[in-house]
Amino acid sequence: MKVCVIGLDGATWDLLDPWLDDLPTIKSFADERRTELDSCIPPLSMPAWKVYSTGMNPGDLGVFTFVEPDFEDQQFKTVTNESFTTREIWDYLGEHGHQSAVINMPTTYPPRDIDGWMISGPFSGKQEDYTWPATLERTLNRNEYTILPEYYLSRDPDDIDGAVASVEKKLQTALGFTEKTDFIHMTLYLTDTVQHTEWDSPVAKAFWEEVDAKLAWFLDQLDEEWNVVLMSDHGFGYTKGRFYLNTWLEEQGYIHIDDSGFDLGDLFGVVGLDYDRALALMQKLRLSGFVLDVLPESFLRKVARQMPGNRKLEGLQDKIDWEADAVALAPLIYTRNKQIADEIRSKLLEVTDRDGKRVIEEVYYGENIYPDADVRVPDLVIKHTDYGISDIVKPGVLFEYDGNWRHHKTAHHRRNGILTARGPDVEDVSFDSPRLYDIAPTILDGFGIDIPTEMRGESTGLLGNNAQRRDVPVDRNVERVVEHDAHVEQKLKDLGYL
Ligand SMILES: [Zn+2]
The missing domain is CATH 3.30.1360 (Gyrase A; domain 2)
Structure with missing residues (x-):
């Protein structure tokens, strides 16, 4: 069994349906089988991608949005990959001898050791230390791989070619793993970004047409044994x-x-950033400590032009x-x-x-x-x-x-996501209002791997009914990090550094 899940961040049939005649690849999926996929509450990329990969709800994961309030220390803490300790699809697969590649999924920074490869997605802070294993980073950088292109912050239609190139690069990267893996997850994140700013404009439609064409190219390169699932973490309106x-x-x-200070929110107001960009930016600032490391120069110039005098940046938490x-x-x-x-x-x-x-x-x-x-x-x-x-x-x-x-x-997020699939092992199921947390059990079921009783979701049978529900632990052994360190230590010893 080979499964490739392509996450089209924020995709919704509400937007795509009227355009399907110009999106032949997505239409070829939809014509076979399609349904709406109900996202989590709230339908935000963090925690939605983790809801997808764990089969649990945000309450089970203890994460509800990008930051969490710490009432004791009276501050907001940035949520990262390390805030989650629940097993994900690739952990279950790894235990059963299947290698996975996880590419560009939001919520996966910093990357962690899985049986396979992990390339962290958006909200990574900087494009540094973003791969597992670490050596993969050099190869990606050589190939001019970028987590997020300039368009992500500029929202300038003139930068949209860069966004298309970035989508293509992600698909190319995924192809590099097809020989070595049984499972690939790849998120194409820019669909979310474009929809926020452009919603149903001609710019958005043209972008979707490019995505569709790149998908056609990708599927053409992909061996026929692969099953391909297109889904989104949430919808839009x-x-x-x-x-x-x-x-x-x-x-x-x-x-x-207390509005005597001047904080990031004020700054965003000044430069006309909307909520999502502000939030994304806040992520970057918190993770990296200081502005200069992470922002494209053109954007910094824009901020510098408009930022009043010598007011300092303070967080909402202090206000x-x-x-x-x-x-x-x-x-x-x-x-x-x-x-x-x-x-x-x-x-x-x-x-x-x-x-x-x-x-x-x-x-x-x-x-x-x-x-x-x-x-x-x-x-x-x-x-x-x-x-x-x-x-x-x-x-x-x-x-x-x-x-x-x-x-x-x-536009902004809603719960109306999408689910559609094509491939040799894809079953002709009639969907019964599937939810985002049904995808993880669906994939395990396809691979014949027992579905943990504690998982909220249920298998849709889309990839077959080959597994049982069993009392399988859902929490990850976080001790693995230590094993990883020992491994690195040995490597360094071998190389004569220690
Ligand atoms: Zn999203």
Whole structure:
């Protein structure tokens, strides 16, 4: 059995369907079998990719978004690959003698030792120490491999050729592993980036056509024994604008923000960055310690031009009152007690925009959507409608309406992902509303590897029903890191360094 999963970050049929005649490769998949794939709550790339690779929900993983609040030390901590200790598809496969290559999946930095190869994806900080084994990095750098092209930060349609080239490079890299592996996972991340900024514009359509053409080339090179699964970690929908949750919470008296300083949020406001770019950038800044290492020069120039005087950068964590009734990390809200959670929830459901339309469709109780979690789960999780929910602090700004200043629509994440597959072992199943965490058990089932009882998801049978549910441990033996060190030490000894 050979399985290649191509993750098209943020892909949704809602966008692709009207374009399918111009996307012949994706259409050839969809014509055989297709379904919507329900993402996790919240539908963010972190934790969604880990939900995919572990078959667990964010509550099981203890990770709900890109950063996690540390109430004791009163700070936000960046989530990395090391925040997760649950086994992933490649760990189960490795135990059964299958080699894997994991390429460009967000949430995989720093890389860790798996039976095979790992090339970390977006949110890596710098493009350094991003491969397992470490020696792979040299080869990739020689081939001008980049985790993220300039377009990721510039969002300039003039840079889109670079984005296409980056997609092609990822596919080429994957082809290099087909002889050595039984399982390949590769995320093409730029689809997410383009959709955020361009949504259904001609630029987005042209980009998807290029992706489709590159996929056609890739499939042409791939041996026929490979089964190919196309899926996304979450879907997308257009936005009317942003709702600033912290402003609202302050207006309602639940929090107080000290805005005497100047923080990253302010900076992003100044340079016109939207929420997702800001978040991605914040990741980079936190991971690398300082701006200069990671930002393209052109972007730095832009910041330098627009950044006022000698204000210093301070994090949101220093502005909020950690003892307040609520701490928001949109779309999550942590509250001081149940009564406050109830109150905030019912008030949020009544918030309306300038047209009198409701902004928030639902506010879930964390304890209901993350049952049996053994970490502190957010008390409330917002399900938005047509507005992005921002946690950037913009005092006095409750709404921003996109239509006012952009000629085309922007978009943001929703739960409507995609799933489709083609190949010699792909079964003609009728899908029953599969969820993102069903993919890991589906793949194990295909390989005939027992599915852990603790896995939330169930096999869809897409790659066959060859396995049983058993009481298999889901936690990784993190001691393996030590083994790895011993291995490196031996290598260094052999080379005469120690
Ligand atoms: Zn994503």
